[in-house]
Amino acid sequence: MLDANSEPVIRVSNLKRRFRRAEALDGVSLEVPRGCVYGLVGENGAGKTTLIKHILGALKPQYGTVQVFGKDPVREAVAVLADIGYLSEGRDMPGWMTVRQLMRYTAAFYPKWDDAFAQQLLSDFELDPGQKVRHLSRGKRALAGLLIALAHRPELLVLDEPSAGLDPIVRKDILGAIVRTVADEGRTVFFSSHLLDEIERVSDYVTVLSKGRVVVSERLDALKDGHSRLVIRFDTALDRAPDLPGAIRVTGAANEWTVLCNGRRDEVVAAAQAINGTLVEEGPAPFDDIFIAYARARK
Ligand code: ATP
Numbered sequence: 001m002l003d004a005n006s007e008p009v010i011r012v013s014n015l016k017r018r019f020r021r022a023e024a025l026d027g028v029s030l031e032v033p034r035g036c037v038y039g040l041v042g043e044n045g046a047g048k049t050t051l052i053k054h055i056l057g058a059l060k061p062q063y064g065t066v067q068v069f070g071k072d073p074v075r076e077a078v079a080v081l082a083d084i085g086y087l088s089e090g091r092d093m094p095g096w097m098t099v100r101q102l103m104r105y106t107a108a109f110y111p112k113w114d115d116a117f118a119q120q121l122l123s124d125f126e127l128d129p130g131q132k133v134r135h136l137s138r139g140k141r142a143l144a145g146l147l148i149a150l151a152h153r154p155e156l157l158v159l160d161e162p163s164a165g166l167d168p169i170v171r172k173d174i175l176g177a178i179v180r181t182v183a184d185e186g187r188t189v190f191f192s193s194h195l196l197d198e199i200e201r202v203s204d205y206v207t208v209l210s211k212g213r214v215v216v217s218e219r220l221d222a223l224k225d226g227h228s229r230l231v232i233r234f235d236t237a238l239d240r241a242p243d244l245p246g247a248i249r250v251t252g253a254a255n256e257w258t259v260l261c262n263g264r265r266d267e268v269v270a271a272a273q274a275i276n277g278t279l280v281e282e283g284p285a286p287f288d289d290i291f292i293a294y295a296r297a298r299k
Pocket of ligand 1: 024
């Protein structure tokens with residue numbers, strides 16, 4: 001359950017990280033409340049994995065701070081990592097181990113390992129315990145990684161591109177169900193994805209990163225309620241997008257233009273009318289349109 005009063009599970013303040021050529025994170029701040037599913041979305045190279053590495057304490061902030069469970073994940077790595085389940089983007093696991101060995105090996109690190117739950121996941125994921133990790137398909141490897149991330153029932157589950165390599169049914173049915181169950185139990189899921197439908201389906205909160213900066217960070221329902229999509233028809237064909245104050249993005253051609261706006265709907269309609277435009281359609285903005293409007297705004 002969401003508890004607005006409790007201390008955030010993750011608190012990142014003005015985090016900056018520069019690699020030799022890239023400004024990977026440029027003043028990122030966010031707070032992840034306990035018991036929610038928090039989606040981090042951004043195009044390739046936006047800084048998602050770099051942010052996750054800071055949350056795990058694998059990178060030390062060059063500037064700004066990161067706290068997980070109220071602790072510094074670099075200085076208090078053991079205490080923080082004991083309560084995190086992590087699925088890496090590269091799914092790095094010892095390839096020579098069988099799935100059974102991998103489970104036994106991982107269990108040794110976690111006093112809270114729940115073997116009955118691990119066996120249940122093994123069967124739900126249709127994993128062969130005798131198969132070597134290196135012989136698993138990409139999808140099954142992701143599921144093996146998910147199993148060992150989940151089976152110690154961590155307070156925080158961190159998933160870096162969890163659905164990469166999963167087929168659509170597994171992605172929708174298994175991953176979605178797991179992520180929601182973890183949050184319903186009062187634990188927290190922080191996951192990165194570039195799949196907008198997935199973020200939209202399971203997240204309570206969403207942060208959009210673009211070139212190392214947070215461009216949107218909000219509850220998903222508030223984000224969707226706050227934006228609308230208008231279709232405007234003009235008496236004469238326009239050879240370029242009309243300038244409509246209050247519009248976040250304008251796309252279309254000739255007489256018909258689609259406008260995404262954020263709360264300033266009346267202003268957009270009035271500006272369109274002033275140049276002989278008529279509102280012909282109005283509805284909620286699709287999440288992918290909202291994402292594109294913000295992620296592309298910094299190009
Ligand atoms: P993707 O979806 O492609 O994994 P991402 O959003 O996870 O992308 P990051 O991997 O965090 O993005 O990379 C952000 C930027 O930092 C990129 O420009 C990347 O090339 C750069 N970068 C990341 N790690 C390093 C590193 N170890 N050395 C140099 N540059 C790096």
